[in-house]
Amino acid sequence: MSTPAILTVDDDPNVSRAVARDLRRHYGENYRVVRASSGSEALDALRELKLRGQQVAVLLADYRMPQMNGIEFLESAMDLYPRARRVLLTAYADTDAAINAINLVDLDHYLLKPWNPPEEHLYPVVDDLLQSWLATPDAATAELRVVGHRWSAHSYKIRDFLARNLVPFRWYVADDPEGARLLAAAGLTADDVPLVVTAEGKTLVQPNEAELAGNIGLTTTPAADFYDVIVVGAGPAGLGSAVYAASEGLRTVLVERRATGGQAGQSSRIENYLGFPDGVSGAQLTERARRQALKFGAELLSAREVTLLETCGSARVVHFADGSRIAAHAVVLATGVSYRMLDVPGCADLTGRGVYYGSAATEAPGCQDQDVYIVGGANSAGQAAVYFSRYASRVHMLIRGEDLRRSMSRYLIDQIEAIENITVHPYTQVKEGGGDDHLEHLTLVDTRTGEETRVDASWLFIFIGAEPGTDWLDGVLARDEHGFVLTGPDLLSGGKRPTGWRLDRDPYHLEASVPGVFAAGDVRSDSVKRVASAVGEGAMAISLVHRYLEGQ
Numbered sequence: 001m002s003t004p005a006i007l008t009v010d011d012d013p014n015v016s017r018a019v020a021r022d023l024r025r026h027y028g029e030n031y032r033v034v035r036a037s038s039g040s041e042a043l044d045a046l047r048e049l050k051l052r053g054q055q056v057a058v059l060l061a062d063y064r065m066p067q068m069n070g071i072e073f074l075e076s077a078m079d080l081y082p083r084a085r086r087v088l089l090t091a092y093a094d095t096d097a098a099i100n101a102i103n104l105v106d107l108d109h110y111l112l113k114p115w116n117p118p119e120e121h122l123y124p125v126v127d128d129l130l131q132s133w134l135a136t137p138d139a140a141t142a143e144l145r146v147v148g149h150r151w152s153a154h155s156y157k158i159r160d161f162l163a164r165n166l167v168p169f170r171w172y173v174a175d176d177p178e179g180a181r182l183l184a185a186a187g188l189t190a191d192d193v194p195l196v197v198t199a200e201g202k203t204l205v206q207p208n209e210a211e212l213a214g215n216i217g218l219t220t221t222p223a224a225d226f227y228d229v230i231v232v233g234a235g236p237a238g239l240g241s242a243v244y245a246a247s248e249g250l251r252t253v254l255v256e257r258r259a260t261g262g263q264a265g266q267s268s269r270i271e272n273y274l275g276f277p278d279g280v281s282g283a284q285l286t287e288r289a290r291r292q293a294l295k296f297g298a299e300l301l302s303a304r305e306v307t308l309l310e311t312c313g314s315a316r317v318v319h320f321a322d323g324s325r326i327a328a329h330a331v332v333l334a335t336g337v338s339y340r341m342l343d344v345p346g347c348a349d350l351t352g353r354g355v356y357y358g359s360a361a362t363e364a365p366g367c368q369d370q371d372v373y374i375v376g377g378a379n380s381a382g383q384a385a386v387y388f389s390r391y392a393s394r395v396h397m398l399i400r401g402e403d404l405r406r407s408m409s410r411y412l413i414d415q416i417e418a419i420e421n422i423t424v425h426p427y428t429q430v431k432e433g434g435g436d437d438h439l440e441h442l443t444l445v446d447t448r449t450g451e452e453t454r455v456d457a458s459w460l461f462i463f464i465g466a467e468p469g470t471d472w473l474d475g476v477l478a479r480d481e482h483g484f485v486l487t488g489p490d491l492l493s494g495g496k497r498p499t500g501w502r503l504d505r506d507p508y509h510l511e512a513s514v515p516g517v518f519a520a521g522d523v524r525s526d527s528v529k530r531v532a533s534a535v536g537e538g539a540m541a542i543s544l545v546h547r548y549l550e551g552q
């Protein structure tokens with residue numbers, strides 16, 4: 001693989017030369033240092049690097065440049081190299097601008113000028129950023145290639161898994177010339193897809209997620225068999241728990257069955273999370289949290305599903321789908337919720353082949369200039385409608401009620417109303433879907449009149465409420481009638497503690513019906529179902545874990 005680049009841009013030639021010199025001196029052996037004297041020159045350089053398939057690890061931009069300032073440059077650069085680490089060089093007087101940029105361009109660091117001596121002010125910062133960049137799968141697997149069929153559910157699952165784990169890859173349809181060449185090189189035919197070719201040239205034929213994870217640099221095997229705390233689920237609640245637990249010195253393992261970020265990772269723009277006045281993509285927010293958790297020493301296991309929870313004396317034991325297990329003093333369940341399936345004829349068979357649950361961002365380019373149908377009227381459906389409206393010729397939102405007011409936040413309704421190619425269809429439900437190898441048509445019904453309309457449709461995205469998927473906790477933890485985990489005061493019925501509870505105290509606020517097991521975020525009965533509250537509960541669960549451990 002070619003040498004990754006560090007790009008620096010400053011309109012003052014003396015400063016620009018000095019930064020480049022300092023960077024070359026320290027990093028020249030392993031990185032190519034690219035220097036530009038304006039934002040537009042730097043963007044041209046980035047475009048060229050992109051076309052040549054080269055990687056960019058760090059961008060350092062001066063804040064005060066004429067025409068395009070450093071923040072504007074970094075914002076545009078994010079479109080080309082979203083995971084390059086971003087540094088703004090500022091004078092002391094511009095500190096406020098730099099702090100604002102932390103939200104606007106997801107700034108990793110701002111560096112006050114002058115940075116002399118570089119050994120003290122520049123290199124430690126860049127070292128840190130390079131280290132975190134190198135730890136992303138991006139650095140190791142930029143050449144990952146996937147060959148599959150356009151309408152194959154398995155091919156979709158693999159692309160979705162890679163995208164959600166922020167692993168860049170090239171996608172080839174099996175009968176593309178390059179797709180066919182890769183299949184031939186692997187001695188396979190189009191019947192054998194999906195095929196994954198790793199950066200090292202290893203071929204994986206129809207891999208499952210665990211196999212895939214293990215081959216793209218994600219950790220799937222625990223380093224120990226006993227921890228202080230096991231956190232199950234790496235959505236906002238689990239990430240919140242892992243960051244606080246690890247930073248407070250607990251030996252922490254975070255277990256995730258699919259991809260870090262959970263539901264929030266699917267959100268194209270979270271606008272109500274504290275501290276991000278311009279909104280933040282869920283992937284960006286949760287990727288930062290993942291790095292933060294790893295930085296504090298939490299271990300993250302990917303593509304591992306927890307299927308059983310057991311109590312063995314004071315240990316809490318967690319079993320994986322493959323029969324292996326790990327144990328800890330305490331467990332935080334942060335398993336969130338999953339979309340409810342749309343139970344109408346024809347749709348189940350077409351899942352992953354035109355019918356998708358959640359926003360399936362990998363599919364957006366495929367929807368270019370076509371009609372997209374979205375079922376649901378809550379915020380998640382609204383965000384998806386806004387997102388897909390950039391690609392589709394028209395987005396049709398099918399909702400059960402009269403309008404969006406009862407189910408969606410005002411800011412999203414305003415956005416939707418302002419977008420010309422989104423149409424909201426009130427009182428409308430899907431009656432059935434059909435197609436040969438993929439979705440080709442839908443029958444919609446007007447629930448007021450019963451009138452049915454058949455439409456040509458290749459894209460249906462479903463957002464119809466969610467369920468906790470906690471059947472595996474049956475008989476282990478007390479849950480409410482919808483399967484959400486009961487905690488704290490909700491466990492006390494008529495002032496009586498839950499069955500089997502032997503401690504001489506009531507369950508702590510987020511503690512489940514087994515002492516030392518806590519629930520945080522959407523999986524908890526009566527929780528708020530927001531990113532901020534999930535993160536807050538994740539953090540709070542750890543303070544209760546400490547209290548629990550002290551009482552042991």
Ligand SMILES: Cc1cc2nc3c(=O)[nH]c(=O)nc-3n(C[C@H](O)[C@H](O)[C@H](O)COP(=O)(O)OP(=O)(O)OC[C@H]3O[C@@H](n4cnc5c(N)ncnc54)[C@H](O)[C@@H]3O)c2cc1C
Nearest residue numbers: 233235236237257262263264306336337521522529530531
């Ligand atoms: C498209 C979309 C947009 C949204 N937008 C907003 C918004 O703008 N603002 C806002 O506040 N909220 C928003 N929400 C809601 C918000 O994302 C959720 O409230 C939040 O993610 C809940 O966090 P959580 O960690 O409790 O659960 P989740 O995010 O659901 O994460 C749970 C994780 O646990 C994993 N898991 C589940 N079971 C197991 C198991 N047995 N073993 C291992 N891992 C397991 C799952 O794979 C998942 O990654 C949105 C939701 C969606 C779907």
